[in-house]
Amino acid sequence: MVVFFFFIAYAVLGFAGIAPLPGGGKDEENIYLGSVVIWGTAPSVAISDVIDAAGFEKKVKVSYVQKNTATFDRDLTEALANGVGPDIVLLSEDLILRYQNRIQPIPYATLPIDRFKALFIQEAELYLGNDGIAALPLTVDPMVMYWNRDLFSSAGIINPPTSWSQFIDEVVPKITMVDYGAKIKRSAIAFGEFDNVTHAKDIISLLILQAGNPIILVGADGALEVVLEERFGYDVVPAQEALKYYTQFSDPSQDVYSWNRSLPLSESAFLSSDLAVYFGYASEYKEMKRKNPHLNFDVADMPQREVGAKQKITFGKMRGLSVLKATKNPNAAFAAVMLMSGPDFISTVSRLMGVPPARKDLLSKKPEQENALFYQLALQSRAWLDPLPETTSAIFRGMTEDILSKRANFADTIETAARKLENALRIKR
Structure with a gap:
């Protein structure tokens, strides 16, 4: 046989x-x-x-x-x-x-x-x-960046951002509108929260992968190791850097404050022209056209850590x-x-x-x-080797909540998440 x-x-x-x-x-x-x-x-x-x-x-x-x-x-x-x-x-x-x-x-x-x-x-x-x-x-x-052409042109921005720093330097200052009561009237980017950000876990995963951390590493012998806390030669722990970037947009004390949990799901906000960019998947293109045929949007590469990045990465x-x-x-x-x-x-x-x-x-x-x-x-x-998708989704949600509620600092949050990922890996085995 x-x-x-x-x-x-x-x-x-x-x-x-x-x-x-x-x-x-x-x-x-x-x-x-x-x-x-x-x-x-x-x-x-x-x-x-x-x-x-x-x-x-x-x-x-x-x-x-x-x-x-x-x-x-x-x-x-x-x-x-x-x-x-x-x-x-x-x-x-x-x-x-x-x-x-x-x-x-x-x-x-x-x-x-x-x-x-x-x-x-x-x-x-x-x-x-x-x-x-x-x-x-x-x-x-693959994950892509959908962007609202009308909101960008009205703000005087010619092209969609190619790096994450451009959101901080140009896109958020020119597009996000927050009134005196800290109420967000229009948003440039839906980052920070978890439950009302479509594909939040995948977005955070992407930021960590782009920062240089594979999350779970496969050794030469096939053994799996959680490496969320590792530096990989960088001055700052990549996972901490990624989480810091993501959560700052839901922190009212930050100049880039653009999103909070009172807002609708990010996909819905984009379809109603209240959100300038939406990070979704290629498979969503036709459905978005169907849901709002009058929405003037286009598709672009996912932003990278820096302009002209040698290795471009998106989540797939x-x-x-x-x-x-x-x-x-x-x-x-x-x-x-x-x-x-x-x-x-x-x-x-x-x-x-x-x-x-x-x-x-x-x-x-x-x-x-x-x-x-x-x-x-x-x-x-x-992508990365996810031991238990539902469990790891809860772990990633916990990371954002710990930071936004100020229950823990970035180092402790990543350490806690790493221990939980290790436990998920043991349960899977």
Whole structure:
């Protein structure tokens, strides 16, 4: 069975454009391997219809089931416990560690690390583990900066900011309006609070990553280490610097005061032209156009630590296909994953989902209109190995609340968060 799997897997990799085709005849192409079921939270129209049109049924019958994001983990846990789970899951980057022990990785003998790195974006390397590849990536949804052209032009600002310092030096002074009662009438940037800032955890993560801290580091032996408190050669602890920048905009004593918890959700404020910039994802573009077709906005790169930064980084939400250990048909499951990692399949899925592909060969092709920027940002996308998404979200919320309520200073806040992250990592294990 193992030998058969490697032979079939390598052949399918060749058909998917991932590995060179092995020598020999065509007999293995005609082997029908059976049927498999995939669970994921991506829209069914973006997966099922493409599967139906791909012609995989000659080798493997693939069925996709769209699950609710809020109940995905519970549904999967219960299904696996009852022996009725799927064969494959469409796994996001923040669930890699959570499902690590339930995944059957692709051996490096089948797909070598150097070949994987040559094929997929850098963020995809989060899927690389000691025992193999946890998932083959399909798409990445990079964070972008949406900006209100009318508010910027009315303030006399020609271009959107390219560095975070420009918000302090120019954007906030010219756009944010605060009355004498400290009531914010119009805001340049929705930073500082947590609950009414859409994607707050991802934004804070991005600031920490841009500052030079990976949050959780993977050692040479594969061991995971929380490094939130580390300096990494900098004079100031990067995580402290990032948190200080983020929270200052919700501190009434600061000149850049621009946001507080009484304001609506940042996405809503942007759509009503009460917020100059909104940090969202590429996948939100069409929906924002639909929600307010009269809003005069554009899309720009995520600001960086400094103008002309050598390494540009944005946050990216990635999806990849993983085979579960509980599958009753591993040969068919691996074949399906590899077939669905081919350029034609990924290209169509990414187009229907409105997000860039995770394959670098597809990113090298010039897309249409606004997607050109999204493709560029796909290559800049990064993330971190999140042990327990709901738990870490509460940890990040706690960091902002500790600072804004003045319960703790920055050093103590980061230290507390680091201890909580370590505990989350232990629970996950």
